[in-house]
Amino acid sequence: MSVRDLDADVIVVGAGNAAACAAIAARNGGASVLMLEAAPQSERGGNSTYTAGAMRYAFNGVEDVLSLVPDINEDTLAKTDFGTYTEEQFFDDMFRVTQFRTDPDLCELLVKRSLSTMQWMRKQGVRFQTSHGRQAYNVNGRFQFWGGLSVEVWGGGPGLVDMLLASAEKKGVKIAYETAAVSLLRDNDGIHGVRVRCNGREHDLHCKAVVLACGGFESNAEMRARYLGPNWDLAKVRGTRFNTGAGITMALSAGAMPFGHWSGAHAVGWDQNAPAFGDLAVGDAFQKHSYPFGIMINARGERFVDEGADFRNYTYAKYGREVLAQPGQFAWQVFDAKVQHLLRDEYRIRQITKVSSDTLEGLAEKMEGVDAAGFLKTVAQFNAAVRQDVAFNPNVKDGRAAETIVPRKSNWANTIDTGPYEAYAVTCGVTFTFGGLKVGQDAQVQDQAGRPIPGLFAAGELVGGLFYHNYPGGTGLTSGAVFGKIAGENAAIEAIANKSRSAA
Numbered sequence: 200m201s202v203r204d205l206d207a208d209v210i211v212v213g214a215g216n217a218a219a220c221a222a223i224a225a226r227n228g229g230a231s232v233l234m235l236e237a238a239p240q241s242e243r244g245g246n247s248t249y250t251a252g253a254m255r256y257a258f259n260g261v262e263d264v265l266s267l268v269p270d271i272n273e274d275t276l277a278k279t280d281f282g283t284y285t286e287e288q289f290f291d292d293m294f295r296v297t298q299f300r301t302d303p304d305l306c307e308l309l310v311k312r313s314l315s316t317m318q319w320m321r322k323q324g325v326r327f328q329t330s331h332g333r334q335a336y337n338v339n340g341r342f343q344f345w346g347g348l349s350v351e352v353w354g355g356g357p358g359l360v361d362m363l364l365a366s367a368e369k370k371g372v373k374i375a376y377e378t379a380a381v382s383l384l385r386d387n388d389g390i391h392g393v394r395v396r397c398n399g400r401e402h403d404l405h406c407k408a409v410v411l412a413c414g415g416f417e418s419n420a421e422m423r424a425r426y427l428g429p430n431w432d433l434a435k436v437r438g439t440r441f442n443t444g445a446g447i448t449m450a451l452s453a454g455a456m457p458f459g460h461w462s463g464a465h466a467v468g469w470d471q472n473a474p475a476f477g478d479l480a481v482g483d484a485f486q487k488h489s490y491p492f493g494i495m496i497n498a499r500g501e502r503f504v505d506e507g508a509d510f511r512n513y514t515y516a517k518y519g520r521e522v523l524a525q526p527g528q529f530a531w532q533v534f535d536a537k538v539q540h541l542l543r544d545e546y547r548i549r550q551i552t553k554v555s556s557d558t559l560e561g562l563a564e565k566m567e568g569v570d571a572a573g574f575l576k577t578v579a580q581f582n583a584a585v586r587q588d589v590a591f592n593p594n595v596k597d598g599r600a601a602e603t604i605v606p607r608k609s610n611w612a613n614t615i616d617t618g619p620y621e622a623y624a625v626t627c628g629v630t631f632t633f634g635g636l637k638v639g640q641d642a643q644v645q646d647q648a649g650r651p652i653p654g655l656f657a658a659g660e661l662v663g664g665l666f667y668h669n670y671p672g673g674t675g676l677t678s679g680a681v682f683g684k685i686a687g688e689n690a691a692i693e694a695i696a697n698k699s700r701s702a703a
């Protein structure tokens with residue numbers, strides 16, 4: 200297939216979750232569709248491929264969960280309390296974690312279309328399963344979901360991308376690999392195509408509408424330093440190396456309005472010795488998300504965050520920034536024997552920076568870069584501050600605090616006094632950037648005056664305005680799917696209308 204033969208009604212830039220949902224929706228709407236993927240086929244699917252496939256959606260009870268996972272067996276159903284995660288709860292979480300900055304119109308679409316979009320994905324061939332392993336603890340024989348996340352995609356991120364792209368191709372969508380969009384073709388009437396680079400040569404591809412779904416600028420060290428600030432160029436990238444901000448840059452050149460939290464990003468605690476970009480063989484397992492059950496200390500041996508401020512679904516995405524701000528940009532997570540059974544699977548992988556010792560003094564010596572005396576003092580102060588009158592319960596915000604110290608630990612505080620002890624070294628791993636383009640409710644990109652740019656739509660990470668400061672876990676895939684579907688549907692409508700006008 201020569202790149203020159205690839206003109207289509209709708210060109211979708213990217214081949215991750217948002218792009219695939221857009222391509223399927225545009226094809227369902229009757230348009231011919233071409234997807235452009237900068238990566239080779241073996242690395243296709245962007246950050247979506249690196250995920251565990253967790254998706255946040257509003258549900259009113261087990262019936263809604265069953266509409267996505269109809270085959271939960273009776274025994275599991277009897278032992279599980281899924282609870283509810285209503286639209287109100289989803290709104291509350293979005294408002295709270297973004298410090299009330301999320302764009303209300305975009306947020307409303309995200310929340311209100313979350314369940315129906317996932318039901319639509321199921322119709323397009325995506326399979327879901329319950330998230331018992333990561334989102335519910337077994338307490339006295341019952342599983343209780345605690346963090347608004349009840350399902351994940353079967354096969355995680357790789358499964359999601361495979362299922363969506365197989366569905367798209369079955370419907371006749373073409374995918375051009377190793378074909379990067381470099382600019383938009385435009386005139387006074389709007390966007391009419393994409394200039395691409397393929398095999399070192401540039402070509403113009405023509406279409407009636409373009410959907411940009413090619414990620415944020417997290418993989419571009421220069422843009423990270425420019426917009427996120429000093430030392431962000433030193434962060435590790437958790438996922439794809441291909442999200443270099445090209446979609447945002449080309450849209451801004453075409454007059455699009457920058458929108459959202461340009462100095463903000465989703466960033467987590469990530470193994471200190473992980474590679475510069477994600478490794479698909481390891482996926483998301485370089486992350487270290489069980490810090491609510493221990494303490495995190497820096498090079499001075501001091502704590503620097505409230506590890507138990509909230510369930511980790513609501514703190515992990517902002518704590519990478521806190522780690523980056525520490526001397527040397529690293530921290531150690533410390534756990535004693537009492538809580539080690541609660542550590543997530545990612546603490547048991549081979550590629551890990553871990554030390555252990557039967558004594559705290561021995562551990563202090565082994566944690567590279569840490570002031571041992573400072574660490575031992577911190578642990579003594581912490582242990583003295585732990586409330587012993589409140590029972591520990593990982594399924595609820597238990598209020599078992601370490602109160603008389605700074606920073607306090609608000610929940611799940613246990614003394615660190617029982618060997619063997621373990622410590623894990625983390626640095627900052629950036630997931631995706633929050634700033635991007637302004638879109639309307641039809642996912643059409645707006646210009647600097649707030650007018651829609653004819654023929655230009657956007658979805659996924661490069662949509663600005665949803666996330667500020669922080670993010671509720673599992674929302675990225677849902678946002679990509681919701682806005683991808685809307686973008687694809689409207690791009691098809693516009694493309695077909697344009698075609699009829701040109702034919703008349």
Ligand SMILES: Cc1cc2nc3c(=O)[nH]c(=O)nc-3n(C[C@H](O)[C@H](O)[C@H](O)COP(=O)(O)OP(=O)(O)OC[C@H]3O[C@@H](n4cnc5c(N)ncnc54)[C@H](O)[C@@H]3O)c2cc1C
Nearest residue numbers: 213214215217237245246247380413438659660673675676
């Ligand atoms: C390790 C990890 C774990 C995560 N876990 C979860 C989770 O469990 N749940 C959740 O909701 N979110 C999770 N996220 C966040 C989630 O991955 C993103 O929010 C979401 O996948 C973004 O989807 P997208 O389609 O916008 O971008 P992507 O999936 O990154 O897709 C962007 C696509 O654009 C392509 N591209 C880039 N530039 C160009 C160009 N110039 N021309 C052509 N193609 C281009 C890329 O190659 C890629 O195919 C995780 C992220 C990471 C890194």
